[in-house]
Amino acid sequence: MSLKKFSELFIDLDSCNSTNKKIGILQNYFSSNEALENSWTIYLLTGKNNKRFISGRSLKTLFSEIYEYPLWLIDSCYLKVGDSAEVISLLLRNMITEKNIKYQDVSLDELLNKSFPELSILKEDDKKLKVKEIWANIPVDNLLVINKILTGTFRVGVSIGLITKSIAKLINLDEAIISHRLMGDFIPSEESYKLLIDKKINTSELNYKPYPFLLANTFEKKIIDKSINDFQFEWKWDGIRIQLIKRSGKVSIWTRGQDLVNKSFPELVEKISSIKDDFVIDGELLVWDFNQNLPLNFSLLQKRINRKAPSRSIQKSLPIVFIAYDLLEINGEDQRDSNLVIRRKSLEKHLYNWLNESKKELSNIFKISDLIYPKNWVEVETFKNNSRDNGTEGLVIKNKKSIYTPGRKKGLWWKYKVDPMQLDAVLIYAKGGSGIRAGLYTDYSFALWKDGELIKFASAYSGLNNNEIKELDRWIRQNTIDRFGPVRSVRPEMVFEISFENIQISKRHKSGIAVRFPRITKWRKDKLIKDADTLENAEKLMLNK
Amino acid sequence: MKEDSSYLIKYTRSGLYCELADAWIDPIKPVKRALITHAHMDHFTFGCDEYISTYETAVIIKERIGKEINIKTYDYEKEFKINGIKISFHPSGHILGSSQIKFSLAEEIWLITGDFKRQKDETCKEYEIVKTDYLISESTFGLPIFKWDEPQKTATDISKWVNSSQEKTSILFCYSLGKAQRILNEISKTNFINNIYIHSSIYRMNNCYKKLGIDIIETKKLEQTKNNLDLKGSLIILPPSLNKSSYLKNFKDIQTGFASGWMSIRALRKRSGYDKGFSISDHADWIAILRTIKESKAKNVFFHHGDSEALNKYLKEKNSINVLEFEYKK
Numbered sequence: 103m104s105l106k107k108f109s110e111l112f113i114d115l116d117s118c119n120s121t122n123k124k125i126g127i128l129q130n131y132f133s134s135n136e137a138l139e140n141s142w143t144i145y146l147l148t149g150k151n152n153k154r155f156i157s158g159r160s161l162k163t164l165f166s167e168i169y170e171y172p173l174w175l176i177d178s179c180y181l182k183v184g185d186s187a188e189v190i191s192l193l194l195r196n197m198i199t200e201k202n203i204k205y206q207d208v209s210l211d212e213l214l215n216k217s218f219p220e221l222s223i224l225k226e227d228d229k230k231l232k233v234k235e236i237w238a239n240i241p242v243d244n245l246l247v248i249n250k251i252l253t254g255t256f257r258v259g260v261s262i263g264l265i266t267k268s269i270a271k272l273i274n275l276d277e278a279i280i281s282h283r284l285m286g287d288f289i290p291s292e293e294s295y296k297l298l299i300d301k302k303i304n305t306s307e308l309n310y311k312p313y314p315f316l317l318a319n320t321f322e323k324k325i326i327d328k329s330i331n332d333f334q335f336e337w338k339w340d341g342i343r344i345q346l347i348k349r350s351g352k353v354s355i356w357t358r359g360q361d362l363v364n365k366s367f368p369e370l371v372e373k374i375s376s377i378k379d380d381f382v383i384d385g386e387l388l389v390w391d392f393n394q395n396l397p398l399n400f401s402l403l404q405k406r407i408n409r410k411a412p413s414r415s416i417q418k419s420l421p422i423v424f425i426a427y428d429l430l431e432i433n434g435e436d437q438r439d440s441n442l443v444i445r446r447k448s449l450e451k452h453l454y455n456w457l458n459e460s461k462k463e464l465s466n467i468f469k470i471s472d473l474i475y476p477k478n479w480v481e482v483e484t485f486k487n488n489s490r491d492n493g494t495e496g497l498v499i500k501n502k503k504s505i506y507t508p509g510r511k512k513g514l515w516w517k518y519k520v521d522p523m524q525l526d527a528v529l530i531y532a533k534g535g536s537g538i539r540a541g542l543y544t545d546y547s548f549a550l551w552k553d554g555e556l557i558k559f560a561s562a563y564s565g566l567n568n569n570e571i572k573e574l575d576r577w578i579r580q581n582t583i584d585r586f587g588p589v590r591s592v593r594p595e596m597v598f599e600i601s602f603e604n605i606q607i608s609k610r611h612k613s614g615i616a617v618r619f620p621r622i623t624k625w626r627k628d629k630l631i632k633d634a635d636t637l638e639n640a641e642k643l644m645l646n647k
Numbered sequence: 648m649k650e651d652s653s654y655l656i657k658y659t660r661s662g663l664y665c666e667l668a669d670a671w672i673d674p675i676k677p678v679k680r681a682l683i684t685h686a687h688m689d690h691f692t693f694g695c696d697e698y699i700s701t702y703e704t705a706v707i708i709k710e711r712i713g714k715e716i717n718i719k720t721y722d723y724e725k726e727f728k729i730n731g732i733k734i735s736f737h738p739s740g741h742i743l744g745s746s747q748i749k750f751s752l753a754e755e756i757w758l759i760t761g762d763f764k765r766q767k768d769e770t771c772k773e774y775e776i777v778k779t780d781y782l783i784s785e786s787t788f789g790l791p792i793f794k795w796d797e798p799q800k801t802a803t804d805i806s807k808w809v810n811s812s813q814e815k816t817s818i819l820f821c822y823s824l825g826k827a828q829r830i831l832n833e834i835s836k837t838n839f840i841n842n843i844y845i846h847s848s849i850y851r852m853n854n855c856y857k858k859l860g861i862d863i864i865e866t867k868k869l870e871q872t873k874n875n876l877d878l879k880g881s882l883i884i885l886p887p888s889l890n891k892s893s894y895l896k897n898f899k900d901i902q903t904g905f906a907s908g909w910m911s912i913r914a915l916r917k918r919s920g921y922d923k924g925f926s927i928s929d930h931a932d933w934i935a936i937l938r939t940i941k942e943s944k945a946k947n948v949f950f951h952h953g954d955s956e957a958l959n960k961y962l963k964e965k966n967s968i969n970v971l972e973f974e975y976k977k
Contacts, residue, residue: 116913117923172964178957179792184914192792192911196934540914568918 154254158186184540565622703744742825
């Protein structure tokens with residue numbers, strides 16, 4: 103029985119800013135709890151495949167119907183709180199008396215394996231009764247956690263890394279092993295937890311799991327003190343990072359976000375299956391334009407990821423390409439402790455053989471990341487600045503001596519991104535934020551000039567610091583011209599520098615353009631709105647790209 | 648419905664104003680005559696010709712500003728007249744000396760609650776139910792998500808927070824006047840045994856409270872010192888203005904907490920930058936506001952202080968009372 107314990111864990115972790123203390127809290131929790139409950143805890147904390155049993159909207163509607171409570175009042179509260187699950191648990195304190203509670207405690211397994219899954223098959227009225235029963239019979243202090251699990255929004259500042267560390271400490275085993283065991287799907291059960299904390303290392307258990315990814319750090323100026331020959335240079339592709347695994351003849355494609363995406367890319371699975379060797383390769387997946395021999399926009403790749411079992415025609419119109427970066431395992435042998443140069447040679451050799459053996463079959467879908475050879479650091483700069491020409495977003499610089507270790511360790515790989523494109527735009531709309539930014543206007547829309555009119559071209563949420571957010575929030579409230587629900591239109595007066603990674607034609611937007619990763623990089627208090635950029639300037643950026 | 652101009656109390660640039668008595672209530676600009684509901688500095692403005700308040704409020708104000716002002720005092724319930732308007736102070740339960748102000752002319756009664764709360768607080772007089780025709784109330788926490796825990800529960804949470812981190816110096820931020828004394832009083836009833844240190848501004852307010860007959864537990868005054876005192880395991884209470892100031896460099900290994908009603912919302916707690924938030928307020932929560940309106944028997948209600956949009960709409964839908972808004976609100 104441990105909802106209560108889990109709820110306390112949530113409160114403790116939520117109000118703790120020290121990593122070491124968090125590890126201590128988790129260690130205590132795991133060591134004093136049952137295996138099955140621990141496995142559910144890990145499932146919830148890592149947020150892997152956290153299922154949504156009820157949407158936030160329905161949760162509010164259910165509450166409104168059960169207690170005959172005005173929905174608009176719940177929405178007003180939401181603006182302040184920014185989280186449906188929390189709003190409802192705060193409001194429930196007005197509705198529930200603690201007296202006749204049936205379950206002082208209940209197990210996570212009972213909730214997540216039985217009570218909650220049942221909800222989805224119930225008819226509306228029965229669902230209402232069931233939810234009401236849950237709310238009325240669980241101590242009020244635990245309802246926040248309940249509602250967060252119900253809406254699939256359970257999050258608390260705990261990374262997989264932190265769980266890895268606490269489990270590793272708990273059983274005194276190497277972090278890398280635990281990290282590997284936690285990769286991929288974690289299906290909660292007594293067994294899965296016992297396997298996780300098993301002190302014996304069993305190679306076959308790890309068969310389908312990817313290795314923890316090596317992540318690049320942001321470029322540091324100090325590395326240019328070193329010889330250019332110490333580094334390997336590659337393009338930074340803007341796709342999804344994946345590990346392509348073939349073990350015992352079985353192919354699996356894992357994203358860095360630890361999703362198994364075989365179903366979205368059946369053509370890759372099929373072609374890879376024909377290779378005779380087993381391997382694990384780190385690389386990038388992209389949608390490719392074979393006419394121009396350039397990658398296509400990221401949004402098209404997203405279309406492919408979201409579509410399970412794509413038809414032949416989609417496979418043809420949005421063809422994918424895998425670009426191999428690194429060889430991590432070959433025929434059962436872990437290569438990660440060899441240095442980069444050796445791994446690269448081995449990758450080139452094997453790929454050459456595979457492509458030869460398969461004739462043309464494989465070469466269209468399986469490429470290797472080309473190396474670039476700048477002669478000096480000045481040339482590195484030039485390569486970086488021209489990286490948009492071949493559809494990449496900069497360079498990746500790798501220390502030739504680097505071994506392949508989990509996470510973002512210093513001194514191994516660096517990403518050196520091309521400077522973003524920038525436009526000065528005028529703030530025209532603002533919307534209330536959610537989550538931690540609830541109650542503040544933090545979602546902004548920006549416009550550019552066209553024929554003396556301001557046309558919306560991008561929305562951005564990030565880039566201002568906390569003081570600027572507060573200042574702008576105040577300004578927005580004082581300069582509102584009109585309101586549409588949660589959105590305010592404001593007096594066009596404030597100019598911001600907006601940076602973005604890419605720009606392309608879009609029929610869906612009034613401006614006719616769409617930008618990627620727009621963010622605020624400067625509040626241009628020095629500029630008047632007449633100094634803001636025009637749509638024409640944006641179009642020029644698109645042409646010069 | 649009456650026009651603003653015919654109201655006994657109206658809203659002006661300088662604050663709430665009773666024209667017939669030529670008196671402002673907690674004015675925000677210097678005026679001729681100021682009725683002061685309580686001694687928090689955001690309700691006080693320098694430079695008025697004349698101040699009127701309860702005795703306790705006057706004592707605290709003079710202690711805070713450190714000089715004499717022309718202030719006249721009246722006991723709670725004691726009726727006095729200005730230009731024929733009958734006026735009296737009634738306990739509002741917010742802090743020591745805080746009051747509601749009742750105005751009557753002929754048969755019509757107006758009541759300004761000022762900042763008020765309905766929860767138990769042994770450091771000040773309990774809120775008095777006053778019947779009125781017109782009620783001007785505050786809506787600082789005018790949403791149903793606000794529902795205060797028992798102060799003893801919050802005090803227990805604070806003690807636990809300190810006790811579970813003996814290796815740290817626990818710094819709790821709260822307002823020096825009212826909140827600090829209330830928290831000290833509540834903590835004294837838990838089994839908290841660690842040292843408590845308080846900032847000099849709080850120390851002065853404690854002395855004021857003691858002088859006015861309120862029991863406050865003995866605490867150590869924090870002396871400005873560069874020597875890092877070994878304060879591990881102690882509770883230190885400071886005013887919020889010192890958060891993130893260089894003053895904090897005097898302490899090693901700290902954890903910080905903030906005691907305020909806003910801390911009941913997770914987003915605000917996270918955004919505040921404090922390690923921990925303790926929900927405790929000297930204002931009325933949603934249920935207390937509704938209860939107060941009902942018990943006042945008022946037929947008309949205004950809100951100021953805080954966003955009252957939701958409260959206005961809710962009351963209008965319930966149709967139980969006439970909700971009015973001041974015409975001039977800027």
